[in-house]
Amino acid sequence: MLLLKTLLRDPNALTASSKVFSKNVTFDKKCMNLAINISNRTKSNNVRHYSMSPLLRSAKKPCSILKQAKATNLTKSLFFQSRKFSSFRPLFNESAASASKSTVTPDMVNSVKTSNSVAYWLIGTSGLVFGIVVLGGLTRLTESGLSITEWKPVTGSLPPIGQKEWEEEFIKYQSSPEFQQLNSHINLDEFKFIFFMEWIHRLWGRAIGVVFIAPAIYFAVTKRSSPHVNKRLLGLTSLLGLQGFLGWWMVKSGLDQEQLDARKSKPTVSQYRLTTHLGAAFFLYMGMLWTGLDILKENKWMKNPDQAAKLFQKLDNPALGPMRKIALTLLAFCFVTAMSGGMVAGLDAGMIYNTWPKMGNTWFPSGRELMDPNFARREDKKDMWWRNLLENPTTVQLVHRTFATAAFFGVFAVHMYALKKKLALPRNAQMSVHALMGIVTLQVTLGIFTILLVVPTPLASTHQAGSLTLVTAAVVFANQVRRPRGNVRTLINSGFAQQLLKKTANSGSKIMTEASKLASK
DSSP states (O other): OHHHHHHHHOGGGHHHHHHHHTTTOOOOHHHHHHHHHHHHHHHHHTOSSOOHHHHHHHOSSOOHHHHHHHTOHHHHHHHHHHTTOOOOOOSSHHHHHHHHHHTOOHHHHHHTOOOHHHHHHHHHHHHHHHHHHHHHHHHHHTTOTTSOOOOOTTGGGSOOOHHHHHHHHHHHHHTSHHHHHTOTTOOHHHHHHHHHHHHHHHHHHHHHHHHHHHHHHHHHHTTOSOHHHHHHHHHHHHHHHHHHHHHHHHHHHHHOHHHHHHHTOOSOOOHHHHHHHHHHHHHHHHHHHHHHHHHHHHHHHHHOHHHHHHHHHHHTOGGGHHHHHHHHHHHHHHHHHHHHHHHHHHHTGGGSOOOSSSBTTBSSOOHHHHTOGGGOOSTTOTTHHHHHHHHOHHHHHHHHHHHHHHHHHHHHHHHHHHHHTTTTSOHHHHHHHHHHHHHHHHHHHHHHHHHHTTOOHHHHHHHHHHHHHHHHHHHHHHHHTSOOOHHHHHHHHTTHHHHHHHHHHHHHHHHHHHHHHHHHO
8 A cells, every 4th residue: 555655656666665565565467557547547637635545445356465465564554654645746747737738728818819909009098198197287287177168078079160159169268267256357369278278188088089999899899809908998998988077077166156165266176176087097097008018018928938937937036025015005105196296286286385395494384384274164173184184285285295205215215125136126127116216306306396486387297297107117117026917827837838839930930831832933
């Protein structure tokens, strides 16, 4: 029994086991057949944990080796020791390889069958989202967002044509709170400028909808995108539709006098709704970019499985585990910092305390100014602390300064940590960390000068673009240190990708051979 157990655990143990039993046991042909039958059963069933008893009971005739083994105390003691074994490895390495290959299913193969053209389309569309975020910032800086007082998703695609239509549109704007309280001095030509700023912003959004939805349907129908990617495309399409609604929901907050009175605000959009609109745009951008990077990365791995296997070893290094968590944390922190900037823009908080690094003559404003009871709406003043954090321009600017400073030192710490773990990080991730450090330094510099120069439009717009650029670098870095998906890892480790690559190469060589024959004729 011990001999059979040992053989099943290690095929090289035959010699050692035969020496132990040679004095007491005759190794006849029936026992050899039993060992072969057991090994064949393990191969066919891919057994990992198996008890020997059922196999021995199923044998019709016990072999002579078992009869002779019972006659000796040595064999009996060895038999009871063998009961301690509860599992064994497959007898041959080939059986393990066949088992790993059998794990490859059609669903796994289909989950990575996405064309690179889908990735390029997603990354290109994310560029359009980047552009509309910058344009939206310009619309806010030029105070053009409330110039169009109606939401017409289809008919609003065309601007007014002719003097009569322009005058009708101007009359609608004259009935808005913004014109009556802030812009009563502007004429029709000045109105045309702010109208076109908002109209281009809305038209750009409609263009993104067409550029995204139509190709998404085409790629899904022609199966150029995998089911895994199609789920993401469906989610991004839903977010894109929601973004259009959020845009009008934001504008509506600046056109409704009742809402303005409740906020005790001048005619401007709600900072909460503006930041929600901005956050949805950031999520849409990050989703498109991340999915596109995933597709390109996985297709590259499938084309170069040997290099991918080496990269997997690096990504599986335990020393890289903390870096993955740090990368995601850093991405979240950059996003939150950008959203705090949206709150600053919504409250025009950049127009006050135009000094650096102090806020006025002191490092921090007075506690009375930071927690002003006038911002509370409840009689018991219990909402005073959070309303000041989100509605008091002084406190909101301090919050943004704090987040920005923390983000800078956070990136700096990650940069130093990456230099320490240089050998563990993939080379592309090292380059991303260096780029991240450069971008955050430039972004902080832009923010300081934006405050010092009292928010000039070109500089403030560049600062907003810098925030999305910083988030882009954080997305790329987090994507590069992320472990591969289980399906991709299985296809690479099972040898499926290598076989597919060989088939492609062989088919290509056959085509070239046939082409050369035809050319010779």
